[in-house]
Amino acid sequence: IVGGAVTTVEAHPWIASIFHKVRSSRTLVFRCGGTLISPCWVLSAAHCFPDGAHTSVRRLSVILGKNAINETDGSIEQEFHVEKVVIHEGFDNRDGNFDNDIALLKIRGIGTQCAEQTRAVRTICLPPAHQMLPPGVFCDVVGYGKESERIWYNSQYLREAKVKLLAQDICTDKDYYGSLVTKNMFCAGSPDWSKDACKGDSGGPLVCEVDNRMFLFGIVSWGEGCSREFRPGVYTRVTNYNKWIEEKTGLSSITSG
Numbered sequence: 001i002v003g004g005a006v007t008t009v010e011a012h013p014w015i016a017s018i019f020h021k022v023r024s025s026r027t028l029v030f031r032c033g034g035t036l037i038s039p040c041w042v043l044s045a046a047h048c049f050p051d052g053a054h055t056s057v058r059r060l061s062v063i064l065g066k067n068a069i070n071e072t073d074g075s076i077e078q079e080f081h082v083e084k085v086v087i088h089e090g091f092d093n094r095d096g097n098f099d100n101d102i103a104l105l106k107i108r109g110i111g112t113q114c115a116e117q118t119r120a121v122r123t124i125c126l127p128p129a130h131q132m133l134p135p136g137v138f139c140d141v142v143g144y145g146k147e148s149e150r151i152w153y154n155s156q157y158l159r160e161a162k163v164k165l166l167a168q169d170i171c172t173d174k175d176y177y178g179s180l181v182t183k184n185m186f187c188a189g190s191p192d193w194s195k196d197a198c199k200g201d202s203g204g205p206l207v208c209e210v211d212n213r214m215f216l217f218g219i220v221s222w223g224e225g226c227s228r229e230f231r232p233g234v235y236t237r238v239t240n241y242n243k244w245i246e247e248k249t250g251l252s253s254i255t256s257g
């Protein structure tokens with residue numbers, strides 16, 4: 001997150017961190033963010049799993065309740081194995097195309113079942129299908145990603161920034177991203193370009209408050225650099241995927257409303 005502030009996992013208890021175990025070492029390397037949408041399912045970005053259907057789930061871990069990437073707080077964190085990764089059938093990133101950048105991870109507890117609700121861990125609501133908020137609304141993007149595109153390491157702590165939803169016709173204008181932004185995406189940025197998601201925030205949530213409840217509207221997907229003028233963050237438009245999520249998770253009541 002560029003231009004944001006440190007936050008706590010208790011303020012964003014649906015944030016998930018996805019780690020990858022390096023072969024021949026016991027270190028976990030941070031891969032991407034994600035969002036807990038039900039006790040056993042985390043929503044993330046398809047591009048976080050470049051091996052697609054060949055992704056080795058045995059080398060993935062999901063941790064909930066995490067404030068710091070490189071420290072463990074055993075009293076609030078919950079760690080999970082990944083049972084399966086479901087990548088959207090329409091995602092094909094071969095020529096830099098990020099359409100349908102959405103994936104689901106089914107998590108399984110080490111012993112117990114799925115996520116347990118606590119002060120630091122809880123599910124987020126999905127908004128009803130096709131009910132996107134209008135441009136101009138401010139939402140929160142949250143993650144452990146880089147604080148500037150010029151540095152090479154992630155943030156040590158969870159950070160958040162407020163960004164404004166942009167009109168689709170502005171984001172698809174030639175001065176912005178043109179046709180690279182599809183109907184399955186939307187853009188959000190800060191009016192002075194000082195705040196944005198960045199590398200490492202991918203897969204994580206953009207959440208907006210409606211009637212005092214928080215809803216997941218976007219998944220951090222891509223952008224040209226971070227915090228550049230006319231280059232807002234691009235997000236997967238979650239409200240286009242209610243049916244896909246229901247199909248893949250078998251959860252019919254996941255959507256609010």
Ligand code: 4AZ
Binds near residue numbers: 197220224
């Ligand atoms: C990335 O490389 C990335 N400024 C994520 C988000 C943005 C840019 C790049 C948005 O994962």
